[in-house]
Amino acid sequence: GQQVMQIPQYQHVQEGEDFTTYCNSSTTLSNIQWYKQRPGGHPVFLIQLVKSGEVKKQKRLTFQFGEAKKNSSLHITATQTTDVGTYFCAGKGRNTGKLIFGQGTTLQVKP
Amino acid sequence: NAGVTQTPKFQVLKTGQSMTLQCAQDMNHEYMSWYRQDPGMGLRLIHYSVGAGITDQGEVPNGYNVSRSTTEDFPLRLLSAAPSQTSVYFCASSYHNGEQYFGPGTRLTVT
Numbered sequence: 001g002q003q004v005m006q007i008p009q010y011q012h013v014q015e016g017e018d019f020t021t022y023c024n025s026s027t028t029l030s031n032i033q034w035y036k037q038r039p040g041g042h043p044v045f046l047i048q049l050v051k052s053g054e055v056k057k058q059k060r061l062t063f064q065f066g067e068a069k070k071n072s073s074l075h076i077t078a079t080q081t082t083d084v085g086t087y088f089c090a091g092k093g094r095n096t097g098k099l100i101f102g103q104g105t106t107l108q109v110k111p
Numbered sequence: 112n113a114g115v116t117q118t119p120k121f122q123v124l125k126t127g128q129s130m131t132l133q134c135a136q137d138m139n140h141e142y143m144s145w146y147r148q149d150p151g152m153g154l155r156l157i158h159y160s161v162g163a164g165i166t167d168q169g170e171v172p173n174g175y176n177v178s179r180s181t182t183e184d185f186p187l188r189l190l191s192a193a194p195s196q197t198s199v200y201f202c203a204s205s206y207h208n209g210e211q212y213f214g215p216g217t218r219l220t221v222t
Contacts, residue, residue: 001170009151031208042201042213043154088153092208097161098169099144099211103153 002027002093006102014110019076021105023089032065032072033099035088043088046074079109112137117202117214124192124221132187132217134202140212142205143185144169145177147198148216154201160185161207192221 003026013019023032031050035043047056049065049072056063062075072089086104093100118133136143144159146169156169160179174196176188185204189196199218203211 006153033211035211042216043203043211044213045210048210090154090211097142097167097207098156098159100156100170101146101154103151 002091002096002098002100004089004091004100004102006089006105008105009103010106010108012108012110013079015081016078019079019083019107021074021087021089021107023072023074023091023102025070025091025093025100027070027093029069029091030094031092032069033090033092034063034072034074035090035101036085037088037104038085046087076107079107081109081111083107084109114138115202115204115212115214117200117217119217120215122217122219124189124219126193126221128192129188129190130192132189132200132202132219134185134187134214135183136185136204136212137183138204138212139182140204140206141182142207142209143179144203144211145175145185145187146201146203147171147196148201149198157187157200194221197221 033048034046037043054065060077086106088104090101115136141162145157146154158177160166202214205211
């Protein structure tokens with residue numbers, strides 16, 4: 001079945017450093033979504049990518065969707081303490097209604 | 112709009128007991144789903160529904176039943192609770208292929 005793998009599981013950075021999390025799917029995706037979950041909270045939608053090779057930016061966050069639509073990445077430039085949380089990718093396969101989440105990357109930022 | 116609501120917020124069950132986790136949304140979303148979240152495992156899809164009267168299994172459906180008699184409600188039933196079902200449960204809804212809106216979660220402990 002469809003699997004979505006995400007690495008790394010944890011990342012500790014100094015405030016101001018950059019951060020990247022990677023997402024890989026076992027099957028071609030129709031779209032990929034990214035979510036952020038703060039400690040004790042629920043996942044909150046950040047963005048959706050649909051097109052092959054698509055790149056989207058939200059302030060210091062850059063999201064990419066691979067050419068083969070099987071991988072994606074989230075890059076944060078100059079992290080801040082407000083970036084702390086767990087970042088999840090979630091992919092929907094072409095022929096399925098299932099949205100499958102990766103295991104998440106938990107980001108800690110040291111001030 | 113209340114968005115996605117879940118009840119109860121917390122629940123303790125004894126092994127073998129049954130219960131229903133409630134989920135409701137007032138956004139007229141056709142797509143609803145249930146996830147469980149365990150440390151290091153990310154969000155795993157239990158069951159999902161693409162519309163009233165239609166449900167399908169996710170990644171980890173065993174031990175859980177769902178039904179979707181209305182667009183608004185998507186209850187999750189545990190027929191005979193087991194300690195392995197101790198987890199945080201999230202319900203989510205969306206338009207097809209769109210942004211998922213998550214409820215606040217139910218923290219379930221099975222002793």
